[in-house]
Amino acid sequence: MIFAPAPDAPLLGVNIDHVATLRNARGGPFPDPLAAALLAVEAGADIITFHLREDRRHIRDEDVIRLKQAIRAPLNFEAAVTDEMLDIIERTRPEHVCLVPERRQEVTTEGGLEVAGQKPRLREACARLAAAGCRVSLFIDADPAQIEAAAEVGAPCIELHTGAYANAWWAQDAAEMARLRARLHAGLQRGRALGLRTHAGHGLALWSPGTSRPTPEAPSSTAVIAALPEVAELHIGHALMGHALFVGLAQAIRDFQAEAVQARAAAR
Numbered sequence: 001m002i003f004a005p006a007p008d009a010p011l012l013g014v015n016i017d018h019v020a021t022l023r024n025a026r027g028g029p030f031p032d033p034l035a036a037a038l039l040a041v042e043a044g045a046d047i048i049t050f051h052l053r054e055d056r057r058h059i060r061d062e063d064v065i066r067l068k069q070a071i072r073a074p075l076n077f078e079a080a081v082t083d084e085m086l087d088i089i090e091r092t093r094p095e096h097v098c099l100v101p102e103r104r105q106e107v108t109t110e111g112g113l114e115v116a117g118q119k120p121r122l123r124e125a126c127a128r129l130a131a132a133g134c135r136v137s138l139f140i141d142a143d144p145a146q147i148e149a150a151a152e153v154g155a156p157c158i159e160l161h162t163g164a165y166a167n168a169w170w171a172q173d174a175a176e177m178a179r180l181r182a183r184l185h186a187g188l189q190r191g192r193a194l195g196l197r198t199h200a201g202h203g204l205a206l207w208s209p210g211t212s213r214p215t216p217e218a219p220s221s222t223a224v225i226a227a228l229p230e231v232a233e234l235h236i237g238h239a240l241m242g243h244a245l246f247v248g249l250a251q252a253i254r255d256f257q258a259e260a261v262q263a264r265a266a267a268r
């Protein structure tokens with residue numbers, strides 16, 4: 001199906017972290033997150049997003065260098081607010097930076113950045129990264145105090161954490177979905193009123209639980225958030241890569257079967 005372009009549709013940042021997760025599970029070079037990023041750009045991704053974690057559990061320093069050299073779309077470098085990360089970002093000079101919180105034991109980014117409680121530190125980081133030519137975004141919860149603090153410290157953008165909404169969606173908890181959608185929408189509107197560019201991301205998915213495809217009655221979590229008019233960018237990774245498995249698995253099986261059949265024929 002070909003969709004007519006919607007001029008106000010959110011840009012899509014494709015997060016490639018979990019291609020690296022899969023690669024690192026075996027310690028070899030495959031699958032290469034750079035190859036995934038190249039394919040993503042060719043397929044229409046507007047932005048390539050990646051998170052260089054302090055523990056390097058998925059993306060590694062050499063991936064960052066290779067991405068910077070080879071990717072022509074804007075890079076969105078997600079990082080904790082540490083001196084080490086700020087130094088790496090200054091050397092890399094990605095187009096976009098998203099400052100995120102990190103905890104060693106978390107399985108993923110479980111909450112938003114505490115901006116209101118560390119304004120001097122964030123003000124300094126935003127100024128440093130702006131001086132390096134990076135557009136800075138702060139990854140925060142849809143909390144009015146954090147949104148106002150983001151504007152105060154000079155960040156031009158915020159990305160609202162959609163993880164709680166995404167979890168409610170997986171559980172199909174209608175009351176919680178309605179409450180969290182309204183909270184996100186109010187947060188996006190507050191951000192816009194403060195002059196911020198507003199993004200959203202984390203945990204967003206495409207297929208509805210219990211159905212093979214989203215329907216108008218049970219839209220995907222991605223559709224619900226994308227429909228909010230203040231969302232200028234969506235950043236999606238984990239479920240997008242999971243979705244790729246299901247849209248690509250049948251072809252992968254055919255490719256491996258063909259390889260085996262041809263090898264056996266050639267060996268005869």
Ligand SMILES: CC(=O)[C@@H](O)[C@H](O)COP(=O)(O)O
Nearest residue numbers: 017051078100107108109202
């Ligand atoms: C900040 C954010 O929400 C994600 O982009 C981030 O990359 C999550 O970390 P993991 O990819 O390690 O789950």
Ligand SMILES: NCC(=O)COP(=O)(O)O
Nearest residue numbers: 015201202203235237238
């Ligand atoms: N900032 C959110 C992001 O990049 C993607 O998060 P996820 O879809 O991997 O949960």
